[in-house]
Amino acid sequence: MKRFFSLLLISAVFFGLVSVPVFAEPSSNQSVIKPDKVEYTTDSAGNIYPVFYFSDNTKALAFMKQRQQERQQDLAFSSNSVNSALANSVSYFGNVEYDFTNTFMANHTNATQTMSTTIQRQHTTTATATATAAFQKFFQLQIGVSYAYTYSYSHTFNLSVPANKKGLITTYNNTDVYNAAYSGVSFSVYRPTNIEGADIYIVDIDFPET
Structure with missing residues (x-):
C-alpha cells in the first residue's frame, strides 16, 4: 500500500502541484505546529519538495523555529558525541541538514503569479577545528574519500504564489558528519554531498526577510 501511494504521489507531482491534507499525528506534545496545508512541487532537475502554506506569519515563524530546533539537536548530538580520547581516530556520525540559505519571491499583485528563480549554491568541507594537511591525509586513509570536497548547485524553481503572498525557499545540503580526534584535539568534520x-513556504506578504 505504501509503495502504491508513493507511485501515485510521484505521478501527481510530475503533472503539477499536488495538494495533501495535513493529518494530526498522535503525539503527547500538543504544541507541535502544523501548516495550514502541504503541497509538493518540483525544481528544474525533477527533485520533489514540500510547499508549506501559512495564513499567519506568527504560526509560520513558530513552525520554522520548530524545524530549526530539530536540526540543531542533530548537530548538537554530533558535537557532544565527539570522543576526546588522545588516540587519533575518525568515525562517521551520520547525515544532517546543513548550510541553509533563504530566497524570497514576493507577489504584490491581486492575482496569483507563477514566479521563477534560479538558486546557485556552493558547499565545501568545513570543520570545527583547523584541519591540518596531516589530518586531511589521515582522514582519507581512514574514510577512503578525500577530505576536501566542493559541491556546486544550480536549480530553477517555478512557484505559484497567491495574490499578496510571499514565497520562501530554504535550501540546504544533506551533509555527512564525521567525528574526529587528532593530535589531542577533538572536532567534527562537515563534508557536503x-x-x-x-x-x-507560502506566507503573508509582510513576512520578514532574513
Whole structure:
C-alpha cells in the first residue's frame, strides 16, 4: 500500500502541484505546529519538495523555529558525541541538514503569479577545528574519500504564489558528519554531498526577510 501511494504521489507531482491534507499525528506534545496545508512541487532537475502554506506569519515563524530546533539537536548530538580520547581516530556520525540559505519571491499583485528563480549554491568541507594537511591525509586513509570536497548547485524553481503572498525557499545540503580526534584535539568534520534539500513556504506578504 505504501509503495502504491508513493507511485501515485510521484505521478501527481510530475503533472503539477499536488495538494495533501495535513493529518494530526498522535503525539503527547500538543504544541507541535502544523501548516495550514502541504503541497509538493518540483525544481528544474525533477527533485520533489514540500510547499508549506501559512495564513499567519506568527504560526509560520513558530513552525520554522520548530524545524530549526530539530536540526540543531542533530548537530548538537554530533558535537557532544565527539570522543576526546588522545588516540587519533575518525568515525562517521551520520547525515544532517546543513548550510541553509533563504530566497524570497514576493507577489504584490491581486492575482496569483507563477514566479521563477534560479538558486546557485556552493558547499565545501568545513570543520570545527583547523584541519591540518596531516589530518586531511589521515582522514582519507581512514574514510577512503578525500577530505576536501566542493559541491556546486544550480536549480530553477517555478512557484505559484497567491495574490499578496510571499514565497520562501530554504535550501540546504544533506551533509555527512564525521567525528574526529587528532593530535589531542577533538572536532567534527562537515563534508557536503551532492544531495541538496529545500523547504518551500507560502506566507503573508509582510513576512520578514532574513
